[in-house]
Amino acid sequence: MPYVNLAGLIPDYIKNFDPYIPSKPDPELMKLYGCDKLYRLNNNENPLGPPPTAREVIGRFEPPRSVLYPSGDSYYLRKRLAEKYALDPDQFLVGNGANEVIAFVIKAFCQEGDNIITADKTFAVYEWVASFSGFQARLVPLKDFGFDAAAMLDAVDERTKILFVCNPNNPTGTYWDEQGLRRFLTRINGSRIVVVDEAYCEFVESPDFPDGMRLIEEFPNLVVFRTFSKMYGLAGLRIGYLAGSPEVVDIIRRTCVVYSVNVLAQDAALAALSDDEHIVRTRALVKAEKAYLAAELASMGLMTQSGEGCFVMVRLPMNDTLAYRRLMSHGVMVRSMTGFRFPNWIRVSIGRHEAMEAFIGALGDILERT
Ligand SMILES: *Cc1c(COP(=O)(O)O)cnc(C)c1O
Numbered sequence: 001m002p003y004v005n006l007a008g009l010i011p012d013y014i015k016n017f018d019p020y021i022p023s024k025p026d027p028e029l030m031k032l033y034g035c036d037k038l039y040r041l042n043n044n045e046n047p048l049g050p051p052p053t054a055r056e057v058i059g060r061f062e063p064p065r066s067v068l069y070p071s072g073d074s075y076y077l078r079k080r081l082a083e084k085y086a087l088d089p090d091q092f093l094v095g096n097g098a099n100e101v102i103a104f105v106i107k108a109f110c111q112e113g114d115n116i117i118t119a120d121k122t123f124a125v126y127e128w129v130a131s132f133s134g135f136q137a138r139l140v141p142l143k144d145f146g147f148d149a150a151a152m153l154d155a156v157d158e159r160t161k162i163l164f165v166c167n168p169n170n171p172t173g174t175y176w177d178e179q180g181l182r183r184f185l186t187r188i189n190g191s192r193i194v195v196v197d198e199a200y201c202e203f204v205e206s207p208d209f210p211d212g213m214r215l216i217e218e219f220p221n222l223v224v225f226r227t228f229s230k231m232y233g234l235a236g237l238r239i240g241y242l243a244g245s246p247e248v249v250d251i252i253r254r255t256c257v258v259y260s261v262n263v264l265a266q267d268a269a270l271a272a273l274s275d276d277e278h279i280v281r282t283r284a285l286v287k288a289e290k291a292y293l294a295a296e297l298a299s300m301g302l303m304t305q306s307g308e309g310c311f312v313m314v315r316l317p318m319n320d321t322l323a324y325r326r327l328m329s330h331g332v333m334v335r336s337m338t339g340f341r342f343p344n345w346i347r348v349s350i351g352r353h354e355a356m357e358a359f360i361g362a363l364g365d366i367l368e369r370t
Contacts, residue, residue, distance in 0.1 A: 042334055043349060051277075056271065074241075097235075110133065119165075147176060168209075173312075177209065179208070203309050212224035223244040226240060226242075233278075237269075282310075290306065293350075326369075
């Protein structure tokens with residue numbers, strides 16, 4: 001009889017962890033919900049796609065290059081990032097999306113009995129990686145939809161290794177300004193690792209928004225995350241990175257998986273960095289469509305929460321999972337927010353005007369029917 005002693009093999013923290021269920025591919029969803037068009041407004045992708053500089057590199061890719069392993073440490077990309085941010089190439093680690101570098105940092109610093117601190121309503125991957133790796137994730141409630149610095153400091157104990165701050169926060173769009181972030185880093189005073197996830201920083205125009213890259217020298221315990229998935233429109237290629245002081249990055253590097261970043265992703269990311277016009281165009285679209293949504297949602301009498309970033313949260317007078325399904329049957333895919341601990345809220349990514357009109361039309365329709 002084939003046999004495996006599973007019960008005796010599984011750590012408790014794995015047994016108690018529910019796997020994340022990804023959504024099905026578009027054609028399957030369209031069959032399931034009976035729609036012939038699908039607007040994906042659930043993942044904050046750039047509706048303009050990758051910048052033309054990156055498109056060209058992707059289009060020119062020569063299939064025989066697939067035979068060779070990529071640069072194991074994204075050599076040229078790190079060199080370019082170092083020039084762009086006036087840091088050393090060794091201060092960068094590139095991963096298979098920023099998601100992968102989250103795991104690098106947790107593995108590098110946490111051991112049995114340690115904990116990490118983050119907010120209860122933020123990007124959930126910090127919490128998930130800590131939990132399924134056997135570490136406690138201490139979740140501090142948001143205050144006025146933003147990260148609560150004082151409460152996070154209060155939650156620190158002798159086993160706290162890392163504090164994760166999402167700036168601006170996904171999904172609420174709030175951010176710590178430079179003064180607020182400096183104050184927090186000063187209070188931590190080098191005793192813990194502070195990660196600032198800047199996945200949406202390229203969308204922010206406010207002059208008081210802090211540029212983490214420029215704080216690394218002053219705060220060597222600061223680790224900054226960036227990604228090519230959002231502003232740079234390369235989510236499908238999976239590439240993101242972290243930056244930090246040479247001594248901190250030297251430690252994190254030990255937990256890196258080499259060759260996890262493919263050839264095409266490295267080339268496309270490198271090219272994307274030299275297209276600033278793409279950022280200008282994307283910001284203009286996001287600004288115009290956010291204004292459109294704000295006006296439409298207000299006239300429907302719905303409460304919203306938005307700030308920086310390419311997404312808006314909407315509070316519905318109905319269950320968000322039900323709203324998700326009804327919107328899907330209209331060909332509009334949003335993010336239901338119960339998983340983010342925001343029951344009855346949805347998050348909608350900013351898309352092209354046609355997609356925003358489709359969303360507003362579908363939402364009006366499903367609300368009328370409840
Ligand atoms: C999308 C996102 C990321 C990670 O994206 P990758 O695609 O893994 O690079 C990280 N943090 C936040 C807050 C995000 O929204």
